[in-house]
Amino acid sequence: MNLKDYIAAFHRRRKLVLLTGLGLLSASLTLAFLWPPTYKSTATILIEEQEIPSDLVRSTITSYADQRIETIKQQVMSRTTLWKVVEQFNLYQDQRKNSPAEEIVKRFVKDIEVEVISADVVDKRTQHATKATIAFTVAYQNRSPELAQQVANELTSLFLGENLKSRERQAQETTSFLQQEAENLARHISEIDEKVAAFKQRANGALPELMPLNQQLMNQAERELMDIDQQVRSLEERKAYLEGELATIKPNTPILSVTGERILDSTERLRALRAEYAGAAANLSADHPDMIKMKQEIEALERETGQLPDAEEASKRLIDARAALVADLERLGNEHPDVLRARRKISALEEEVHRLRAVPSKTINQRPENPAYINLQAQLNSATSSLDALRKTRLDIKHRLQEYAKRLEKGPEIEPEYLVLTRDRDTSGQKYQDIRSRLLEAKVAEGLEVQRKGERFSLIDPPSLPEKPYKPNRLAILLLGFILAVGGGAGLGAAAESLDHSIRTPDQIVALTQYFPLAVIPFMPNEEDVSHARLRRRVVQTAGIGAFATALLLLHVFVVPLDVLWFTALRRFGME
Numbered sequence: 001m002n003l004k005d006y007i008a009a010f011h012r013r014r015k016l017v018l019l020t021g022l023g024l025l026s027a028s029l030t031l032a033f034l035w036p037p038t039y040k041s042t043a044t045i046l047i048e049e050q051e052i053p054s055d056l057v058r059s060t061i062t063s064y065a066d067q068r069i070e071t072i073k074q075q076v077m078s079r080t081t082l083w084k085v086v087e088q089f090n091l092y093q094d095q096r097k098n099s100p101a102e103e104i105v106k107r108f109v110k111d112i113e114v115e116v117i118s119a120d121v122v123d124k125r126t127q128h129a130t131k132a133t134i135a136f137t138v139a140y141q142n143r144s145p146e147l148a149q150q151v152a153n154e155l156t157s158l159f160l161g162e163n164l165k166s167r168e169r170q171a172q173e174t175t176s177f178l179q180q181e182a183e184n185l186a187r188h189i190s191e192i193d194e195k196v197a198a199f200k201q202r203a204n205g206a207l208p209e210l211m212p213l214n215q216q217l218m219n220q221a222e223r224e225l226m227d228i229d230q231q232v233r234s235l236e237e238r239k240a241y242l243e244g245e246l247a248t249i250k251p252n253t254p255i256l257s258v259t260g261e262r263i264l265d266s267t268e269r270l271r272a273l274r275a276e277y278a279g280a281a282a283n284l285s286a287d288h289p290d291m292i293k294m295k296q297e298i299e300a301l302e303r304e305t306g307q308l309p310d311a312e313e314a315s316k317r318l319i320d321a322r323a324a325l326v327a328d329l330e331r332l333g334n335e336h337p338d339v340l341r342a343r344r345k346i347s348a349l350e351e352e353v354h355r356l357r358a359v360p361s362k363t364i365n366q367r368p369e370n371p372a373y374i375n376l377q378a379q380l381n382s383a384t385s386s387l388d389a390l391r392k393t394r395l396d397i398k399h400r401l402q403e404y405a406k407r408l409e410k411g412p413e414i415e416p417e418y419l420v421l422t423r424d425r426d427t428s429g430q431k432y433q434d435i436r437s438r439l440l441e442a443k444v445a446e447g448l449e450v451q452r453k454g455e456r457f458s459l460i461d462p463p464s465l466p467e468k469p470y471k472p473n474r475l476a477i478l479l480l481g482f483i484l485a486v487g488g489g490a491g492l493g494a495a496a497e498s499l500d501h502s503i504r505t506p507d508q509i510v511a512l513t514q515y516f517p518l519a520v521i522p523f524m525p526n527e528e529d530v531s532h533a534r535l536r537r538r539v540v541q542t543a544g545i546g547a548f549a550t551a552l553l554l555l556h557v558f559v560v561p562l563d564v565l566w567f568t569a570l571r572r573f574g575m576e
Helices: 003-012 014-034 065-076 079-089 093-098 101-111 145-203 208-247 266-281 289-305 311-331 337-358 371-450 474-499 506-513 527-559 562-572
Strands: 039-048 112-122 129-142 456-461
Touching: 003 014, 003 474, 014 474, 014 527, 039 112, 039 145, 065 112, 065 129, 065 145, 079 101, 079 145, 093 101, 101 112, 101 129, 129 145, 145 371, 145 456, 208 371, 266 289, 311 337, 527 562
Parallel strands: none
Antiparallel strands: 039 129, 039 456, 112 129
16 A cells, blocks of 8 residues: 555545544543642651761661661551541541441552662671662652641651650660570579589589599598508507506605605695594594694695595504504503593594595595606606597598598599589570670660660651642643554554455456456545535534533533633643
């Protein structure tokens, strides 16, 4: 087909092409001017790093910014929170009359836009280029610009507030968790310490860690025992020697003064005074001054020597007195004063013997008087005492050796249980110190979040009152409608032409019959055809004008006044 054929086809299908193009263009015009405008208010929130260097204070918030933004988005855009906003600003009044709350919330979610802004940065840890989230936007679209700004402000406040609450809550939960773990570990360590203390008490010094000390003490005790045995043998030899020397010396060799008189000690002096007191008792009364003096002296010597009156000694004096009385009776008569005195002395001695026998007496050993004997006796007593002490010490050392041997034997048996306890205590102690250090860091990080010194969201561009609608793009709709009208009309005309198999040109006859026509007779309409064509044209024009007028009337009455629409269109296209 050449250009002439295309022009002829358009001439034949001009009504269909024009009506289709005008219909599509009218629809695009109607959509462009009748689509109500939608306004969008946007807020930009910057993600600022913490003010204090992370090398000094490390935050407990370890998630990335985009993760936190997504988490906060899910929290803010929950059904409960969004429905409160819907009720607060009375959104979607018409839909709320006929639609359930879930549909309203879904519509609200569709009208909210949260976009993340990223930038190319260098990672401080790896020194590699990466993308980092530096900010994000929160937008809301509505047919009312004022309402779009108010709701965007509310959503921005929810995002900022939820970020602060979530960071504080996470920091507090971290601190609380570490505090609880530290308390649990402290209780566990206290229980282990009690078990270790009880185990040490049961071990009685047989701990594995004390084995070198026990071995050293055992060796020292063995050396001491050897020394003690040597000293015991030496003292036994010395004791035997002293006993032999002591057996060759008499203990009671008298002590003589310079004049040759024998010097009496306290015991012999006491014995002599008792004899003298018994002889004087025959001549003197008990109240006589000499008797009182001798009695006092006897009592003093008894306290000094510790020797009480002895019945045996009194019996010897009684025997001597009776023998003297028998001798006096042979020489003197019964009435002689000496005989009477002897009888009184015997009577006094009999009373004393009777009195002393009634009281149990203590055996009094006679004190030796020989200085050499006394010296050897003292050395023997010292050697005996030292020997007894060494033997006692030797027994103590043997007991110590047995105790040390038991500890060394018991050590390997209790070592596994002790190692388990000590390892548990050491591991728990290390964990406790680690938890305590982390707890201190968490408390500092919590203070960082409470004082708003950590990473935070800063509102750098608050929601503004939109002056131009976000959608629709009327110019784009018009352009798209024009392109669609031209394409639709031409396409529909081409489709109708391709489906029409009528023969309209001589070339089509030649192509069909392979014969050339003799002549071509053009179509010649009569007056009736012309009148019918004019009538159809007038009807179509009248219907088009009526439909356009009806559409304008309906638009003016039910949608927007035509004057307002005209000035609005002029302002949108910048012609006013």
